Amino acid sequence: MKKRLIRLGAGAVLFAAAAAAGALNALDDPVLKAAAFLIPYILVGYKVILKAVRNIFNGKVFDENFLMAVASIGAFFVGEYPEAVAVMLFYQVGELFEDYAVGKSRKSIAELMNIRPDYANLKTADGTTRVSPEQVKVGEIIVVRPGEKVPLDGVVVSGNSSVDTAALTGESMPRDVGVGNEILSGCINLSGLIEVKTEKEFGESTVSRILELVENASSQKAKTENFITRFAAVYTPAVVGAAVILAVVPPLVIPGASFADWIYRALNFLVVSCPCALVISVPLGFFGGIGAASRIGVLVKGSNYLEAAAYTELVVMDKTGTLTKGIFEVEKVQPAEGFRPAVNSREREKELITLAALAESNSTHPISQSVCRAAEAKYGITLKDGRISDHVAEVAEIAGQGVSAIIDGCKVLAGNDKLMKSQGIDFTESNDAGTVVYIAADGEYAGCILIADQPKEDAAETVKGLKARGITTVMLTGDSKTAGESVGKKLGIDRIYSELLPEDKVNRVCDLLAEKSEKGRLIFVGDGINDAPVLARADLGVAMGGLGSDAAIEAADIVIMDDKPSKLLALMKISRRTLSIVRQNIVFALGVKLAVLILSALGLCGMWAAVFADVGVSVIAILNSMRALKIK
Numbered sequence: 001m002k003k004r005l006i007r008l009g010a011g012a013v014l015f016a017a018a019a020a021a022g023a024l025n026a027l028d029d030p031v032l033k034a035a036a037f038l039i040p041y042i043l044v045g046y047k048v049i050l051k052a053v054r055n056i057f058n059g060k061v062f063d064e065n066f067l068m069a070v071a072s073i074g075a076f077f078v079g080e081y082p083e084a085v086a087v088m089l090f091y092q093v094g095e096l097f098e099d100y101a102v103g104k105s106r107k108s109i110a111e112l113m114n115i116r117p118d119y120a121n122l123k124t125a126d127g128t129t130r131v132s133p134e135q136v137k138v139g140e141i142i143v144v145r146p147g148e149k150v151p152l153d154g155v156v157v158s159g160n161s162s163v164d165t166a167a168l169t170g171e172s173m174p175r176d177v178g179v180g181n182e183i184l185s186g187c188i189n190l191s192g193l194i195e196v197k198t199e200k201e202f203g204e205s206t207v208s209r210i211l212e213l214v215e216n217a218s219s220q221k222a223k224t225e226n227f228i229t230r231f232a233a234v235y236t237p238a239v240v241g242a243a244v245i246l247a248v249v250p251p252l253v254i255p256g257a258s259f260a261d262w263i264y265r266a267l268n269f270l271v272v273s274c275p276c277a278l279v280i281s282v283p284l285g286f287f288g289g290i291g292a293a294s295r296i297g298v299l300v301k302g303s304n305y306l307e308a309a310a311y312t313e314l315v316v317m318d319k320t321g322t323l324t325k326g327i328f329e330v331e332k333v334q335p336a337e338g339f340r341p342a343v344n345s346r347e348r349e350k351e352l353i354t355l356a357a358l359a360e361s362n363s364t365h366p367i368s369q370s371v372c373r374a375a376e377a378k379y380g381i382t383l384k385d386g387r388i389s390d391h392v393a394e395v396a397e398i399a400g401q402g403v404s405a406i407i408d409g410c411k412v413l414a415g416n417d418k419l420m421k422s423q424g425i426d427f428t429e430s431n432d433a434g435t436v437v438y439i440a441a442d443g444e445y446a447g448c449i450l451i452a453d454q455p456k457e458d459a460a461e462t463v464k465g466l467k468a469r470g471i472t473t474v475m476l477t478g479d480s481k482t483a484g485e486s487v488g489k490k491l492g493i494d495r496i497y498s499e500l501l502p503e504d505k506v507n508r509v510c511d512l513l514a515e516k517s518e519k520g521r522l523i524f525v526g527d528g529i530n531d532a533p534v535l536a537r538a539d540l541g542v543a544m545g546g547l548g549s550d551a552a553i554e555a556a557d558i559v560i561m562d563d564k565p566s567k568l569l570a571l572m573k574i575s576r577r578t579l580s581i582v583r584q585n586i587v588f589a590l591g592v593k594l595a596v597l598i599l600s601a602l603g604l605c606g607m608w609a610a611v612f613a614d615v616g617v618s619v620i621a622i623l624n625s626m627r628a629l630k631i632k
Helices: 002-023 030-057 065-078 079-115 208-213 223-253 260-272 276-295 303-311 347-361 365-381 419-420 458-467 479-492 504-513 529-537 551-557 565-603 609-629
Strands: 120-124 127-131 140-142 155-156 163-165 175-177 195-200 296-299 312-318 324-335 391-396 402-407 410-415 433-443 444-455 472-476 495-497 521-528 542-543 559-560
Touching: 002 079, 030 065, 030 079, 030 260, 065 079, 065 175, 065 260, 079 609, 120 504, 140 391, 155 529, 195 504, 223 260, 260 565, 276 303, 276 609, 296 303, 296 565, 303 312, 303 521, 303 542, 303 565, 324 365, 347 365, 347 402, 347 410, 347 433, 347 444, 365 433, 365 444, 391 495, 410 419, 419 433, 433 529, 458 472, 458 479, 458 565, 472 479, 472 504, 479 495, 504 521, 504 529, 521 529, 559 565, 565 609
Parallel strands: 312 472, 312 521, 472 495, 521 542, 542 559
Antiparallel strands: 120 127, 120 140, 140 195, 155 195, 163 175, 296 559, 324 444, 391 402, 402 410, 410 433, 433 444
């Protein structure tokens, strides 16, 4: 870049000196005048000419290098030396702007590339050894020190720390991890030393999948981009042919017309017609949009997918893990009327959940663990105390029903309605949506605990935002009708379909695809293995990258790394803004070029206007494309 700047700067100085000498009539000798302008011309434009010659031999005749070379060399032959040098100089300045803009776009994506770890500290019998992440096998222990990147996906087996997940999710808030917590490659360890047992090889880890997605993002071209490529391939030879006709035909048919005048007009025509403003700015605009999306933790696998998001008419979403957290939480503790009637409601709830938590304390079932978590977090009951065994005895799991235990001499049952019925307990059945744990004490019904999957914090905001854009929202779930409708209505979703198998989801999406307009697009958002077929079938598949399965992420076109459905709204904003910028460039470039082409053919403007119509328009279009990188 430094050499390039020096070369262009020297060429500009020599060009200015030659132009000044010409203005002062110091270059009366035609040979001296030609030489004065030829030196800066060669200095500035020799690479363009060489590239044009090389491309001709490679079968790529009609490109911008060919147009610049023909137009500038032709200007020399008709004696328009200053215009010849100016065309090449300004073209090279335009190329410099282009490279700067592309470099800036790549830099924003390169920030994401910096998540690639350089090494892993492998724990061995002799201590720790620094090795390449590719050498670490599944099941081995790696040590991650403060300030280091986590090289592979795994589970923390020793130590506690906070990790920076901004490179993966776009979120700046650190996340605490401890023994038993999953940790993803690409995170940065901020505080304590931790040991991680690897669960995936480097090639299958999160960081590798992200890098692959970003590196391949430009391989899928958007329709607008394909149009520009096809347009340039037909347009360039057409304008070269038109320029030849303009140079040759008028002098032959118009009395008194000179070949020099019409050749000059044809050269102007060639300079103006160069399609580089479109060929450069349109892909750059989409590349900038992909870069902006990656900054907020949304990975777009191709510019065609970014474009498609702007035409969304229906958004179809899975429930568990997409709209909800996928984690069971206690929603309600409801003591029976006859249970501890002498104490206040808060104490009755606390006593009921204490019985349930003590009975469930040794179970690893997600329902049992959610009851224990709620007892500790919401009611201040200490279950991690080693003295629990003094209160609990004769714990027995009843397959498919629940557990029984003796707690301080009281026989406690905790489980589903089948358990109550099998034990002959007279209980009140709950109609609430979710999983209900019924509790009985010494043969008497004590109450129930409602456990439900909770909506994500931004789920309602997402649905509201989609509906404000006129987009129809649909929820497909394999969960029960009661649970599905409870979540769907709470969030305000337009249509809810429950109790669906994977093939049912595909069939339902096929029906919905038939409802949209020809231009409209259907987005499906999911996270599980069972969502992979639907993600592949939808116009646009969006996977949750944090909790999502490998199959879902592989099948999706877009990946939301932090599992926040509200990123859909940001994606659509980026998509529409990028498309708007691309269209502005197309209309602006074609409009200016058409006007100057007509003026050039009529002889009403010279080479300077032609230079602006080519290089000036390119620079403006490139600068406009760079706006796609910015997002609030």
